[in-house]
């Protein structure tokens with residue numbers, strides 16, 4: 001344990017704070033390439049089979065304390081570890097003199113090939129199969145099982161990084177917060193953490209020195225992780241939590257986002273799953289401004305069918321009642337690889353076949369998704385807005401609009417997250433009914449900075465003047481054409497930026513649901529005129545830091561204090 005109150009500096013996601021014990025995530029074990037042939041194959045076989053049994057028993061025990069969805073996954077994985085055919089084949093290979101871990105990996109790989117070929121439900125289980133393999137290998141080697149450990153008490157997850165699938169599968173009842181040493185603030189792990197309302201700090205240099213049971217305090221507003229916090233630090237965390245809870249309650253009654261003088265700005269939520277939509281049932285948000293549908297299929301080995309998709313979209317639409325939903329078609333590739341469609345071997349995946357560009361080799365996938373959305377809309381009586389990601393040209397916008405309308409979608413839009421689209425937003429808006437600015441990718445592509453590379457976080461900043469110019473150009477095209485221009489990147493969750501965006505005539509702000517109360521509060525305390533002044537002041541600044549400072553200088557002092565804006 002390090003010195004009391006030592007601080008690790010990282011980059012915060014959201015405004016939450018929490019303190020509690022650390023639970024570290026273990027890396028996947030490595031099977032040595034030169035694993036020796038065992039001197040006693042019978043004993044090695046017994047040890048491997050015992051590892052299978054231990055893993056199955058451990059998973060079952062873990063399932064007992066877990067929420068229903070996670071318990072299902074754990075139980076299904078335990079069944080695989082018990083599978084007689086899998087165990088028998090592994091045993092036979094060891095009997096024949098193969099090194100035990102190589103035998104085990106070879107058998108599980110052959111099952112994975114069979115599962116993938118079978119498609120559907122079985123293909124979906126390949127991730128679980130691989131996770132079971134890693135657990136058995138670790139047990140055999142006498143190492144702790146990899147991945148997020150079973151939590152017997154609420155804890156803060158600490159890891160070098162988490163895969164989006166790991167983050168999505170976290171047991172929300174037990175996870176207090178997330179600290180990762182790598183990743184970036186607009187990477188998918190951070191986004192999902194924000195969506196789940198978990199205080200999160202990424203790029204926390206030194207987090208790998210933390211061990212299970214260490215007590216830490218996580219402050220997402222300031223991006224800090226305090227080791228062994230003293231009573232005063234813990235009390236400050238509690239005060240912040242209470243303040244945020246009060247803020248949430250105080251603003252919960254306000255149905256719609258609006259400035260102090262009544263200028264409406266829709267406050268919407270970003271979601272990735274039907275469960276996220278269900279969690280919004282009682283939330284004071286006006287709807288969903290970004291449904292990241294690829295999150296549903298991050299672990300899938302084969303393309304989801306129209307039926308599978310229609311079912312899950314219908315579930316989300318029903319949960320949202322008549323509220324607005326903006327659904328984004330699959331944004332696969334780069335930071336969101338989908339096994340069934342992402343092309344391997346691209347040298348620069350962020351500049352490759354991703355987002356809408358998938359239509360070039362997988363048009364059917366998009367058509368199936370649009371059909372599924374239209375069907376779910378019909379079944380639930382909803383009228384979702386549907387948009388395509390990563391549009392760069394007018395032709396792409398036109399092609400997408402034609403496909404979506406053909407499928408029966410009434411309100412069609414595209415995301416503006418590539419500078420080319422922002423610069424020509426007027427022409428793009430001529431093809432579609434609305435656009436939504438994805439400031440995460442817009443910052444990435446404007447600043448030539450990988451959004452996953454947190455070490456360049458200063459460049460990857462939506463306050464960068466060039467990014468603000470592109471946002472302003474897009475907003476101006478919206479005013480000119482009379483069409484809605486929303487923002488659904490992480491920048492919408494920053495209360496000061498939200499004021500600026502409102503001043504630029506952005507019509508909706510979509511963010512992690514947990515960020516909505518602070519933004520609603522900030523908006524309600526400023527007039528449209530002040531928001532416009534904030535926009536003008538920020539846009540005149542030559543640097544990101546000066547732009548933020550110029551905006552902050554015009555923010556109401558009470559809002560600065562309540563939201564700890566600095």
Ligand code: PEP
Nearest residue numbers: 417438439440441488489
């Ligand atoms: C964005 O790029 O800002 C965006 C909202 O999309 P995603 O973060 O899912 O890429």
Ligand code: MG
Nearest residue numbers: 417438440441
């Ligand atoms: Mg994007």
